[in-house]
Amino acid sequence: MTGRLVTSVMPVAAVFLPLAGVVAGLVLGRISGRARAWGLGAICAATAALTIALIPGVLDGSVYEIYLLRLTPVIWIHLRVDAMGALFAATAALLWLLALVYSVGYMADGHRLGRYYAFFMLCLSWTLGVAYAGNLLTFLIFYELFSILTYPLVVHEETPEAMAAGTKYIIYILMGGSLVLLGVVFTFFLAGDQTLTAGGILNATMDRTSLLVIFWCFIVGFGVKAALVPLHGWVPDAHPAAPAPFSAVLSGVMVAAGSFGIMRVVFQVFGTELLAELGVMPVLAGIAAFTVVFAAVLAVGQDNIKRRLAYSTISQMGYVALGVGLLGAEATIGALVHITNHAFMKGTLFLCAGLLIKRAGIHNVSEMAGAAKRMPVTMAAFALATLGMIGTPPLSGFISKWYLGLGILDADQPLYLAVLLGGALLAAIYLLPIVYAAYFKKPPTIAAEDTGEGAEAPASMLVPTVIASALTLVLGLAATVPGFPYSLARMATEAFFR
Amino acid sequence: MAAWPHWLPLVVFAPLLGAVLTPIVSLRSRHVAPWWALAVMSVTSVAALFLVLRVASEGPFSYLPGGWQPPYGIELRFDEFSAVISVICLIGWLAVLYSLRYIEWLREVPKERIPYYYALLLLNLGGMIGFVVTGDLFNLFVFLEILSLSAYALVAFSGEHIAEMAAFKYLLMGAISSLLVLFSVGIIFGITGSLNMADVATRIGQLDSAAPAALALAMLAIGFMVKAALFPVHIWLPDAHAIAPSPISAVLSGLVVKVGIIGLIRVYQIYYTSGVLDLHTLNQVLVWLGAISIVMGAFFAIFQDDIKLMLAYSTISNVGYIVMGLGLSTNFSVIGGSVHVFNHALIKATLFLAAGALIYRTGYRTLTDLRGIGRSMPLTCIAISIGAISIVGIPPTAGFLCKWYIALGAFEADQPFFGFALIFGALFIFIYYIRMVNAFYFQAPVHPEILEVTEAPLSMLAPTLFLASLCLIMGILGRIPLAFIEPAAARLLAPLGG
Numbered sequence: 002m003t004g005r006l007v008t009s010v011m012p013v014a015a016v017f018l019p020l021a022g023v024v025a026g027l028v029l030g031r032i033s034g035r036a037r038a039w040g041l042g043a044i045c046a047a048t049a050a051l052t053i054a055l056i057p058g059v060l061d062g063s064v065y066e067i068y069l070l071r072l073t074p075v076i077w078i079h080l081r082v083d084a085m086g087a088l089f090a091a092t093a094a095l096l097w098l099l100a101l102v103y104s105v106g107y108m109a110d111g112h113r114l115g116r117y118y119a120f121f122m123l124c125l126s127w128t129l130g131v132a133y134a135g136n137l138l139t140f141l142i143f144y145e146l147f148s149i150l151t152y153p154l155v156v157h158e159e160t161p162e163a164m165a166a167g168t169k170y171i172i173y174i175l176m177g178g179s180l181v182l183l184g185v186v187f188t189f190f191l192a193g194d195q196t197l198t199a200g201g202i203l204n205a206t207m208d209r210t211s212l213l214v215i216f217w218c219f220i221v222g223f224g225v226k227a228a229l230v231p232l233h234g235w236v237p238d239a240h241p242a243a244p245a246p247f248s249a250v251l252s253g254v255m256v257a258a259g260s261f262g263i264m265r266v267v268f269q270v271f272g273t274e275l276l277a278e279l280g281v282m283p284v285l286a287g288i289a290a291f292t293v294v295f296a297a298v299l300a301v302g303q304d305n306i307k308r309r310l311a312y313s314t315i316s317q318m319g320y321v322a323l324g325v326g327l328l329g330a331e332a333t334i335g336a337l338v339h340i341t342n343h344a345f346m347k348g349t350l351f352l353c354a355g356l357l358i359k360r361a362g363i364h365n366v367s368e369m370a371g372a373a374k375r376m377p378v379t380m381a382a383f384a385l386a387t388l389g390m391i392g393t394p395p396l397s398g399f400i401s402k403w404y405l406g407l408g409i410l411d412a413d414q415p416l417y418l419a420v421l422l423g424g425a426l427l428a429a430i431y432l433l434p435i436v437y438a439a440y441f442k443k444p445p446t447i448a449a450e451d452t453g454e455g456a457e458a459p460a461s462m463l464v465p466t467v468i469a470s471a472l473t474l475v476l477g478l479a480a481t482v483p484g485f486p487y488s489l490a491r492m493a494t495e496a497f498f499r
Numbered sequence: 500m501a502a503w504p505h506w507l508p509l510v511v512f513a514p515l516l517g518a519v520l521t522p523i524v525s526l527r528s529r530h531v532a533p534w535w536a537l538a539v540m541s542v543t544s545v546a547a548l549f550l551v552l553r554v555a556s557e558g559p560f561s562y563l564p565g566g567w568q569p570p571y572g573i574e575l576r577f578d579e580f581s582a583v584i585s586v587i588c589l590i591g592w593l594a595v596l597y598s599l600r601y602i603e604w605l606r607e608v609p610k611e612r613i614p615y616y617y618a619l620l621l622l623n624l625g626g627m628i629g630f631v632v633t634g635d636l637f638n639l640f641v642f643l644e645i646l647s648l649s650a651y652a653l654v655a656f657s658g659e660h661i662a663e664m665a666a667f668k669y670l671l672m673g674a675i676s677s678l679l680v681l682f683s684v685g686i687i688f689g690i691t692g693s694l695n696m697a698d699v700a701t702r703i704g705q706l707d708s709a710a711p712a713a714l715a716l717a718m719l720a721i722g723f724m725v726k727a728a729l730f731p732v733h734i735w736l737p738d739a740h741a742i743a744p745s746p747i748s749a750v751l752s753g754l755v756v757k758v759g760i761i762g763l764i765r766v767y768q769i770y771y772t773s774g775v776l777d778l779h780t781l782n783q784v785l786v787w788l789g790a791i792s793i794v795m796g797a798f799f800a801i802f803q804d805d806i807k808l809m810l811a812y813s814t815i816s817n818v819g820y821i822v823m824g825l826g827l828s829t830n831f832s833v834i835g836g837s838v839h840v841f842n843h844a845l846i847k848a849t850l851f852l853a854a855g856a857l858i859y860r861t862g863y864r865t866l867t868d869l870r871g872i873g874r875s876m877p878l879t880c881i882a883i884s885i886g887a888i889s890i891v892g893i894p895p896t897a898g899f900l901c902k903w904y905i906a907l908g909a910f911e912a913d914q915p916f917f918g919f920a921l922i923f924g925a926l927f928i929f930i931y932y933i934r935m936v937n938a939f940y941f942q943a944p945v946h947p948e949i950l951e952v953t954e955a956p957l958s959m960l961a962p963t964l965f966l967a968s969l970c971l972i973m974g975i976l977g978r979i980p981l982a983f984i985e986p987a988a989a990r991l992l993a994p995l996g997g
Binding site: 072074141152171179 | 910975
């Protein structure tokens with residue numbers, strides 16, 4: 002990417018501030034839960050502010066970078082903020098802040114809170130590292146760290162289901178991580194250490210078989226995390242087992258990190274021209290399209306709300322991969338924007354699902370009848386995010402699907418338009434009945450007597466949920482304001498397709 | 500200071516002499532023995548430090564006792580591979596410190612025998628140091644016997660019946676391997692009339708018939724493979740390492756098996772230089788055996804419940820890495836393998852010392868019995884976790900760079916399959932460490948009293964934590980050992996015309 006290179010410590014600060022949060026959390030936690038909540042909230046807010054503060058400069062054409070440490074005689078740990086990374090980092094940090102605030106209320110009577118918050122902050126740090134990684138080795142380091150150090154959060158509840166989900170998670174993720182490592186090693190062997198920039202590291206003069214091997218190592222490796230069918234097995238188990246605020250970031254950011262990795266590989270390791278020549282992208286698009294439909298169909302059959310949402314995540318990440326697979330400018334914008342939009346929509350849904358569990362004891366879709374009466378605000382947020390997920394204008398989900406649709410038409414692949422619309426229709430089928438039951442079905446009388454009328458959560462949990470859902474609206478209405486996802490995605494994409 | 504020529508003999512003879520004097524100085528009180536051993540190891544460590552500094556600045560150097568020139572007099576030779584004495588001294592020093600409380604605690608050991616424990620430990624360390632710095636073949640054998648015999652005795656030291664059995668098994672296999680080494684040293688002397696390694700290398704090249712040289716090579720290789728516990732001659736290792744007292748397990752697993760590796764390197768130095776044989780076949784055998792060791796070691800480890808037995812099997816896997824690196828015989832792989840000699844020593848010592856601390860405090864040694872220990876001994880368990888992450892090779896810990904380099908070497912040697920085997924072997928290894936982490940942190944205790952224990956005393960905790968921090972530091976500052984060993988690897992492979 003052409004741009005002014007500016008050496009800056011801001012990316013380092015953003016990555017390492019949450020690490021300070023780990024220590025602060027452990028120390029303040031000894032004083033009181035309140036002190037920890039404020040301390041971590043402040044640190045998380047500062048981190049989010051840092052990631053957002055980098056955006057105007059990036060839009061101006063600056064590329065912030067810094068060389069941290071030489072890991073081997075030839076490879077540096079290198080942080081570099083480009084448009085794509087800035088967008089992903091800001092999304093992650095904001096969603097993390099919301100989930101953290103929500104955690105304070107949600108986890109208040111939980112166990113082992115010191116561990117929970119420590120790993121929660123650790124994972125934010127590594128996620129930002131993934132977003133800002135300037136070369137493949139740096140990317141790999143942060144990616145592996147955050148994949149593995151997520152494990153304590155997945156099994157946090159320590160129930161047999163959580164343990165089983167954790168085992169499944171770690172095995173899937175490590176398989177994927179190993180393939181990514183293999184891809185990185187092979188790339189390094191062929192091309193040496195190079196900065197990730199548009200145009201790619203590899204080129205057509207290299208052995209075709211090697212290039213194909215590298216490509217599929219990366220796609221399958223990241224595909225595990227991005228939950229491409231048939232590599233999605235861990236997602237439906239891990240989400241219901243984890244605490245709700247963590248499910249929100251798991252779905253919104255962590256799964257998306259896989260998609261983000263795929264984008265880095267497609268646009269910055271291979272480059273669009275080389276991939277067009279290799280002719281592998283239609284296969285990726287096909288897998289992605291299948292993921293969209295297949296996961297959505299499975300989602301319809303789930304009764305557990307969080308499980309249904311998990312399948313929805315798989316389906317939505319399929320959209321992102323589809324956008325990348327089409328290898329067109331508009332579709333790529335759609336894919337990039339959808340990562341952010343999906344993060345807040347799915348974040349809202351999971352936070353609401355957590356409130357339903359916590360305040361009304363509702364785990365399943367079949368128990369939803371009349372929930373809106375008892376929790377009006379929660380269900381309003383849920384309904385808004387649902388509409389966004391389906392792609393109703395003017396909500397954010399519509400924006401991403403619009404660009405994906407444009408991209409599909411650009412690529413002259415009308416069949417995928419049917420996938421796009423079919424996915425949206427299926428989203429309506431699996432999400433709307435929840436909203437419908439909450440608003441229009443009569444509650445079973447016994448349940449209502451049990452929990453009383455007003456089950457609405459306290460403000461500390463409600464506010465982040467409402468903010469996340471409001472973002473769904475704001476990101477839709479103000480989609481083209483500079484600094485919002487569209488502008489960054491456009492900027493990144495222009496560099497990829499020259 | 501570093502230029503003083505007599506550090507080299509001092510580093511060998513200080514521990515040997517110290518060992519002999521240990522029973523004498525502790526005649527009056529057995530409590531003198533550990534402090535004496537600590538003092539001896541301190542002197543040795545200082546000498547080792549100066550030697551490493553010297554080799555880093557001026558390259559390999561020799562010491563000729565009495566000024567007799569090499570083919571006639573004996574020679575001590577210090578090259579970059581010999582720098583492994585720094586790890587030997589470090590771990591030896593820490594093991595002595597750790598033994599201070601640990602050996603007193605062993606009920607089966609008669610108290611008056613304790614000075615002999617330290618004498619044997621010093622003898623073992625001195626033997627290893629002599630082995631890696633000697634320049635001629637006969638002394639190589641002598642030091643091999645010193646360290647082997649003391650190792651058998653140390654395994655049996657607790658005096659339990661099971662320890663005697665393990666030591667006997669070890670002795671049987673060890674004696675065969677020593678015999679093979681002795682025979683081949685004899686053959687080499689017979690055909691060349693020389694014992695000095697550098698001299699032998701040139702003389703073997705001038706022989707008419709390569710057959711005896713080939714026989715000697717095969718016997719040396721098998722002999723050292725037994726010492727290194729490569730599959731399928733590993734069968735002595737698990738029992739011996741699991742049953743020995745924990746500080747001894749750290750020394751045996753971290754250091755003594757590496758003697759086999761260093762021996763192999765010395766053999767390679769002779770045969771590569773002489774150019775008398777094409778070592779391709781031997782290399783292929785080593786690579787395959789390495790790959791099988793990685794997988795089989797990990798496979799057996801998965802089924803162990805005894806924590807030390809698990810660690811012992813993991814050593815077999817790691818020796819597999821190193822041998823694979825040597826066998827691939829490319830620049831990258833040899834560097835990776837050699838650095839792993841250092842790093843694995845640190846990591847495995849961390850793990851064994853931490854495991855020893857758990858056993859010391861709780862009296863239990865199986866994962867099932869140790870469930871929940873993470874709550875009562877947090878620091879020790881953090882050390883184990885860091886060790887586990889390092890040994891699996893998660894970046895940026897000490898284990899990662901070796902994996903990276905050996906995998907790169909596999910590509911360089913045009914045998915990518917082994918890169919694949921290496922990376923997925925590591926995955927296998929992770930599975931059993933996950934079991935360990937689960938047991939310590941996430942599973943309910945089987946024995947409630949396990950929550951009551953406290954951290955081990957400082958003399959055991961401090962060495963463990965120090966080594967654990969080195970596992971991280973050696974990863975983050977990995978370029979230093981990599982750059983250090985590079986010239987030695989280049990020199991080793993130079994005759995191949997690479």
